[in-house]
Amino acid sequence: MDLIELRDVHKIYRLGLIDVPVLKGVSLTVAAGEFVSLMGTSGSGKSTLMNILGCLDRPSRGEYRLEGREISGLNPGQRARLRNRTIGFVFQSFNLLARTSALDNVMIPLEYCREPVADHEKKRRAAEQLAKVGLEDRLDHQPSQLSGGQQQRVAVARALVNRPRLLLADEPTGNLDSSTSRELLQMFTRLNQDEGITIVIVTHDPDVARTAGRIVTIKDGLIEAIAASPGRAGEAA
Amino acid sequence: MRLYVTLKTAFRALRRNVMRTVLTTLGIIIGVASVITMMEIGKGASLAIQKTMTSIGANTLVVLPGAASAFGVNFGAGSVVTLSPKDAAAIALECPGVRSVAPIVRARAQVVYGNRNWVPTYIYGTTPSFLTVRDWEELDRGAVFSEHDVRNANKVCLVGQTIVRELFGGLSPLGQEVRIRNVAFKIVGVLKKKGANLMGLDQDDILLAPWTTIKYRVVGTSLGGGNQSATNTANSGEVNSLNQIYPNLQQNLYPVASDTELADSPQPIRFTSVDQILTAAASSEEIPAAIAQITGLLRERHRLKAKEANDFNVRDMTEITKAMSSTTELITRLLLYVAMISLAVGGVGIMNIMLVSVTERTREIGLRMAVGAEQKDILRQFLTEAVVLCLLGGVMGIVIGRGSSYVVSKVLHWPTASSVEAIVASVAVSATVGVVFGFYPAWKASRLDPIEALRYE
Numbered sequence: 001m002d003l004i005e006l007r008d009v010h011k012i013y014r015l016g017l018i019d020v021p022v023l024k025g026v027s028l029t030v031a032a033g034e035f036v037s038l039m040g041t042s043g044s045g046k047s048t049l050m051n052i053l054g055c056l057d058r059p060s061r062g063e064y065r066l067e068g069r070e071i072s073g074l075n076p077g078q079r080a081r082l083r084n085r086t087i088g089f090v091f092q093s094f095n096l097l098a099r100t101s102a103l104d105n106v107m108i109p110l111e112y113c114r115e116p117v118a119d120h121e122k123k124r125r126a127a128e129q130l131a132k133v134g135l136e137d138r139l140d141h142q143p144s145q146l147s148g149g150q151q152q153r154v155a156v157a158r159a160l161v162n163r164p165r166l167l168l169a170d171e172p173t174g175n176l177d178s179s180t181s182r183e184l185l186q187m188f189t190r191l192n193q194d195e196g197i198t199i200v201i202v203t204h205d206p207d208v209a210r211t212a213g214r215i216v217t218i219k220d221g222l223i224e225a226i227a228a229s230p231g232r233a234g235e236a237a
Numbered sequence: 238m239r240l241y242v243t244l245k246t247a248f249r250a251l252r253r254n255v256m257r258t259v260l261t262t263l264g265i266i267i268g269v270a271s272v273i274t275m276m277e278i279g280k281g282a283s284l285a286i287q288k289t290m291t292s293i294g295a296n297t298l299v300v301l302p303g304a305a306s307a308f309g310v311n312f313g314a315g316s317v318v319t320l321s322p323k324d325a326a327a328i329a330l331e332c333p334g335v336r337s338v339a340p341i342v343r344a345r346a347q348v349v350y351g352n353r354n355w356v357p358t359y360i361y362g363t364t365p366s367f368l369t370v371r372d373w374e375e376l377d378r379g380a381v382f383s384e385h386d387v388r389n390a391n392k393v394c395l396v397g398q399t400i401v402r403e404l405f406g407g408l409s410p411l412g413q414e415v416r417i418r419n420v421a422f423k424i425v426g427v428l429k430k431k432g433a434n435l436m437g438l439d440q441d442d443i444l445l446a447p448w449t450t451i452k453y454r455v456v457g458t459s460l461g462g463g464n465q466s467a468t469n470t471a472n473s474g475e476v477n478s479l480n481q482i483y484p485n486l487q488q489n490l491y492p493v494a495s496d497t498e499l500a501d502s503p504q505p506i507r508f509t510s511v512d513q514i515l516t517a518a519a520s521s522e523e524i525p526a527a528i529a530q531i532t533g534l535l536r537e538r539h540r541l542k543a544k545e546a547n548d549f550n551v552r553d554m555t556e557i558t559k560a561m562s563s564t565t566e567l568i569t570r571l572l573l574y575v576a577m578i579s580l581a582v583g584g585v586g587i588m589n590i591m592l593v594s595v596t597e598r599t600r601e602i603g604l605r606m607a608v609g610a611e612q613k614d615i616l617r618q619f620l621t622e623a624v625v626l627c628l629l630g631g632v633m634g635i636v637i638g639r640g641s642s643y644v645v646s647k648v649l650h651w652p653t654a655s656s657v658e659a660i661v662a663s664v665a666v667s668a669t670v671g672v673v674f675g676f677y678p679a680w681k682a683s684r685l686d687p688i689e690a691l692r693y694e
Contacts, residue, residue: 054607056606056687076612077611077612077613080606080614081609083607083608084608084609085609089608091604091691095601095603095604095691097253097604098253099253099254100249100253104249108604108605111610112605112608112609112610112611158608162608162609
């Protein structure tokens with residue numbers, strides 16, 4: 001079953017009187033359990049596409065189905081609920097709350113759960129996710145006491161705490177050095193293979209893109225190429 | 238559950254920047270503290286003013302006998318004799334709105350001491366509670382005569398400063414004897430100086446004695462009755478029989494009537510009367526209630542039918558009462574303005590910081606929206622933070638305000654009075670300030686576009 005289904009998606013920004021088209025008809029399907037990377041130079045429209053995939057933005061024209069459900073018609077509240085339940089975000093700059101423990105940071109998405117979760121249950125789930133990313137001994141550390149790689153792992157734990165089906169990562173390795181980048185990508189691969197979480201990574205780095213099973217290249221608002229990744233072998237090395 | 242979560246989030250956010258939280262709250266703390274201190278000092282001041290006004294007689298109610306009229310001629314207030322000392326006792330006992338009661342028997346007579354003489358403006362026969370009614374308990378010298386003196390019609394008196402000056406030339410009159418209509422009174426106390434009243438009459442030109450003494454020994458026979466009536470009242474057992482214990486100068490010329498004779502030829506009963514009853518209402522607010530209680534009680538005691546007019550009048554000091562209430566109102570209003578200004582300043586401070594905080598936490602807001610917060614969640618969160626800030630400030634302000642008003646009363650000896658209204662009002666106002674001044678920043682935060690917010694540097 002296709003988790004993501006984009007059909008002829010356009011996105012046009014209005015700058016004063018001029019319409020600036022950013023996406024010019026993108027069609028793409030991502031099956032459940034897939035690991036896809038979106039590649040492109042800056043200004044190619046990959047971030048806009050990412051925002052639309054993450055339901056932070058709506059396409060100007062075209063169809064976007066997530067889990068078979070049409071998104072364009074949802075109001076902001078419904079989209080917020082959808083994000084909370086179905087999508088986990090990982091950002092380039094981590095976006096952790098300063099002076100807040102790793103545990104509390106991971107618990108943030110649970111605050112906005114529609115079904116109330118008991119306090120101890122929240123803590124248990126957050127700790128479980130942190131353990132999964134290998135930070136079980138850093139629960140009470142604040143972001144300033146963690147390395148970049150650890151911070152990004154906290155962010156991943158936060159993204160996963162609501163057990164979403166889709167993980168969207170926007171340049172997740174942009175602020176990390178190569179060895180921690182590699183660890184993070186290995187973790188993504190593991191999550192994808194062991195837990196069946198669908199992952200979409202946006203990156204401009206071909207090495208990072210190669211981790212995914214499929215590479216979608218975007219140029220000037222259009223999909224230039226979709227290729228099966230040759231990199232699975234390289235990852236093992 | 239949701240409220241609890243929101244509160245917890247708010248506390249966590251506030252704890253994340255303790256310094257800013259404290260500084261923000263400071264505005265409200267100072268506001269609320271100054272409101273409470275002001276209100277307490279102001280309330281103390283207005284109580285002090287009320288006390289001063291009371292000593293002028295603001296709460297005084299005078300009960301006068303009614304007017305008599307015959308053949309179309311009205312003789313004016315006080316022309317009939319309707320009030321008795323028992324009325325006074327009953328008012329004291331049964332009217333909760335009345336603080337104290339004193340019957341008054343007036344006399345106008347020459348007071349003689351040695352080779353000097355003087356006619357005081359007031360010679361009042363009364364009870365010790367007269368001084369309570371007039372707020373005059375503190376004596377210059379000596380002591381007040383007692384209830385015992387009143388019961389026994391003892392020949393003791395208190396004198397005012399003017400009499401001391403005129404008769405004693407400023408020497409201590411304690412223990413001296415003055416004569417009023419050939420009755421010797423021992424001076425047991427000297428009143429404090431009170432000065433002229435609002436009408437310009439010298440209030441220190443006064444001699445106070447037990448009303449029984451004035452009634453039966455000084456003016457005794459003046460009220461028409463003569464010996465016969467005195468005998469009758471004595472026999473009827475209706476009032477005290479002081480006339481028998483202390484016979485007047487006149488001899489009893491007639492043989493005392495037997496019970497049978499009395500029953501056969503009933504005489505109009507002459508009861509012991511007083512010229513007026515002076516009462517003090519418990520407070521200026523209770524004056525109307527006190528008037529109603531006194532009127533009801535006296536109508537009942539005088540057995541007036543529903544259609545009959547009152548045979549007495551109750552007078553209050555409307556002018557002084559008005560002056561008092563307008564003064565206290567003025568003070569209260571003044572304090573309210575000061576309070577409102579300081580709280581508004583505190584509120585603007587909170588709004589300022591909340592706006593800064595929204596800008597500073599743009600990315601946090603973006604993140605919260607990305608992970609599923611709706612606009613209303615963000616609105617609620619920031620609003621809660623503002624209200625929590627204000628309430629924290631309110632609580633601290635109450636503590637500091639109470640503390641400083643305590644210090645003021647201890648160190649500066651200003652009168653203060655604790656004011657529950659001030660506390661309730663300032664908590665309510667600080668919560669309102671939180672909502673009002675917290676709303677705009679919170680609304681602004683909730684309107685942020687998550688994409689922009691996440692990218693905000």
